[in-house]
Amino acid sequence: MTHPLSIGPHAVTPPVVLAPMAGITNAPFRTLCREFSGGKGLFVSEMITTRALVERNEKTMQLIRFDASEQPRSIQLYGVDPATVGKAVRMIAEEDLADHIDLNFGCPVPKVTRKGGGSALPYKRNLLRAILREAVSGAGDLPVTMKMRKGIDDDHITYLDAGRIAVEEGVTAIALHGRTAAQHYGGTADWDAIARLKEHVPEIPVLGNGDIWSAGDALRMVRETGCDGVVVGRGCLGRPWLFSDLVAAFEGRAEDVARPDLRAVADVMVRHATLLGEWIGDESKGVVDFRKHVAWYLKGFAVGSEMRKRLAITSSLAELRAGLDELDLDQPWPAGADGPRGRTSGNNRVVLPDGWLKDPYDCAGVSEDAELDTSGG
Numbered sequence: 001m002t003h004p005l006s007i008g009p010h011a012v013t014p015p016v017v018l019a020p021m022a023g024i025t026n027a028p029f030r031t032l033c034r035e036f037s038g039g040k041g042l043f044v045s046e047m048i049t050t051r052a053l054v055e056r057n058e059k060t061m062q063l064i065r066f067d068a069s070e071q072p073r074s075i076q077l078y079g080v081d082p083a084t085v086g087k088a089v090r091m092i093a094e095e096d097l098a099d100h101i102d103l104n105f106g107c108p109v110p111k112v113t114r115k116g117g118g119s120a121l122p123y124k125r126n127l128l129r130a131i132l133r134e135a136v137s138g139a140g141d142l143p144v145t146m147k148m149r150k151g152i153d154d155d156h157i158t159y160l161d162a163g164r165i166a167v168e169e170g171v172t173a174i175a176l177h178g179r180t181a182a183q184h185y186g187g188t189a190d191w192d193a194i195a196r197l198k199e200h201v202p203e204i205p206v207l208g209n210g211d212i213w214s215a216g217d218a219l220r221m222v223r224e225t226g227c228d229g230v231v232v233g234r235g236c237l238g239r240p241w242l243f244s245d246l247v248a249a250f251e252g253r254a255e256d257v258a259r260p261d262l263r264a265v266a267d268v269m270v271r272h273a274t275l276l277g278e279w280i281g282d283e284s285k286g287v288v289d290f291r292k293h294v295a296w297y298l299k300g301f302a303v304g305s306e307m308r309k310r311l312a313i314t315s316s317l318a319e320l321r322a323g324l325d326e327l328d329l330d331q332p333w334p335a336g337a338d339g340p341r342g343r344t345s346g347n348n349r350v351v352l353p354d355g356w357l358k359d360p361y362d363c364a365g366v367s368e369d370a371e372l373d374t375s376g377g
Contacts (some may be wrong), residue, residue, distance in 0.1 A: 005205055005229040007042065007100055008172050008312045009144025010072045014250030015229025016041040016218070016243065018236065019147075020076040020104070023292070027067050028275035036258075037243035042074055047104050050079030050088035058313060067377060072099035076147070076340055079131065086134030092094070093140045103131070105148040105162070114351040119149045119181035122162040126361050131167040143172040147209070147231070148191050152350050156357060157210065159193060163201040173233045175207040181350045185234070189267070194251070195225040197273070207231050213339050215242070215249035215257065234342030238296025240268065246310055254320040259333035261303050266324040269297050273320055279308035284315050300337030303327060 005015035018025060018033055018041065030051040045064060052060040066073040075098040079085035085103075092098050105128070107118030122128050135144050146166055150158035159176055166174055176197050178189035187208025198206040205228035208221045218230045236242040241258040248256035260268070272293060277286025294312045303311075307323065314320040 005173075005207075007072075007145060007205075008141075009141070010100060011041070012042045012229065014040060014247055015207070015222075016246045016250065017229060017231045018043040018243075019175075019209060019231045019235040020044045020047050021233055021237075024084070024237070026063065026276075026279065027065060027070075027239065028272060028279050030070065031067055032240040032272055033243045034239045036190070037247050040247050041068070041243060042072070042100075043070065044074040044076050046101055047076050047078045047107065048080075050077050050084045053088045054084060054091060060144050066098075067320060070298050071240040074098060074100045074102060075103050076102040077135075078112070078117065079376040080115070080121060080294075081126075082127070082130040082299055085131050086138045089135045089138035089142075089144070093138065100144065101135065101142055103135060103144065103146040105146055106177050108149065108177075108184050108350070110351040113181060114353065116353050116356060120152060120350065120352055120356065122148055122158040122358055123152055123156055123159075123356065124218050124362070125161055125165060129165050129169060132166060132171055133260055144170070146171055147171040147175040147177070149177045150180045150190060152352070152357075153180050159197055159204065161368055163197050163206075168200050168324075169201050171183055171204065173205040173207060173228070174201065175209050177206065177231075178210040191221055191225050194221070194355060196228050198226045199372075205229065209233065209338075213243035213341075219249050219254070234340070235332065237342045238293055238299060239337075239341070242308035261329070261333060262331040263329035265297055265301070266327070266329060269293070269324065270317065270321055273317060277317070283317055287315050287317060288350075290320075295342055299341060300334035301327075301331055302334075 005012040007055065014145045018030065025044065025046050028037060037328045048060055050335050064075055075092060077085065077088055088099055092101060105119060106123050112118035113120040148159060148162055150159045163174055168179050176194050178191055183301065191208065194206065194208040207229040208225055208227040211232035212218050212221060212230055212232050214232055221227060221230055241260060241328045244258050273290035276289050277283040280286050280289065295308065298308060311320065315322060
């Protein structure tokens with residue numbers, strides 16, 4: 001049993017957070033995860049770019065719509081310009097758009113890092129400080145947290161400096177993904193780094209992220225690192241019931257592990273696709289958006305390659321349901337469905353702006369176009 005996690009005035013019990021994932025953690029998926037958790041935990045929106053928010057980009061404004069049952073409402077922002085980040089945070093606070101703001105400094109995607117954003121940004125210590133200062137001052141009573149990686153690569157580690165800057169600027173909590181940007185999602189997450197960060201910034205909660213594929217992994221991370229909570233990303237892809245496992249484990253019921261048969265999984269798939277259609281306002285578009293989830297949900301089940309392909313090109317709920325009903329729905333949860341899922345490939349080269357690594361304090365060279373128009377990464 002762990003202590004409750006406090007994010008400002010919000011108690012997160014058990015200390016479990018859904019990691020923002022572009023194109024995945026929209027309102028429908030958050031709804032599913034929250035239902036399985038019994039409303040416990042914290043579920044963060046997709047990454048929102050501050051410029052798109054300030055400009056009230058139509059797609060962005062939809063991405064920050066929360067279901068009435070979502071409490072607290074959590075938005076993750078991505079920005080590289082202190083002034084724009086400040087404007088976005090003030091807009092959220094003044095218009096009551098969310099109850100908690102998380103800042104993304106962990107995205108390793110080349111289209112983000114090549115402009116100096118995401119996991120490239122903490123290398124520029126003064127720029128990081130300026131962004132955090134603007135965010136915290138603009139947020140008023142709203143808690144501001146941040147998510148980051150260990151650094152750019154093994155020769156440019158930034159997380160300890162970044163953690164100290166965060167504490168000094170009034171950040172409420174830090175989440176650390178135990179990989180560098182160069183690792184992307186490959187290799188093994190360095191949980192020792194999470195332990196070192198916890199020792200380095202004892203003043204605020206530290207959350208661990210990386211290689212949590214089961215509730216047992218989450219308990220082990222807390223036990224081995226001393227972190228105050230866990231952030232779960234790829235482990236719940238096609239498996240939103242992982243949150244029921246996590247709640248059970250943190251409440252001392254580690255034996256309560258969800259092992260749905262294919263019939264139960266199929267029902268969740270249809271519900272997920274239905275929620276997407278309702279959220280988008282178009283059933284067909286919802287089913288098309290759901291396609292990316294099909295392989296994750298069916299991992300390990302005996303489905304057959306032709307049927308997998310067919311289910312991944314459906315465009316109506318009736319078509320999806322009919323295809324699923326052709327399967328042997330009495331199949332029990334397969335042993336091969338546990339463990340890693342989602343992206344696993346490493347990438348040894350981080351794309352950075354010219355001269356980025358020359359001076360860790362110089363802020364020059366980050367331009368407005370480092371922000372994408374819409375959420376990504």
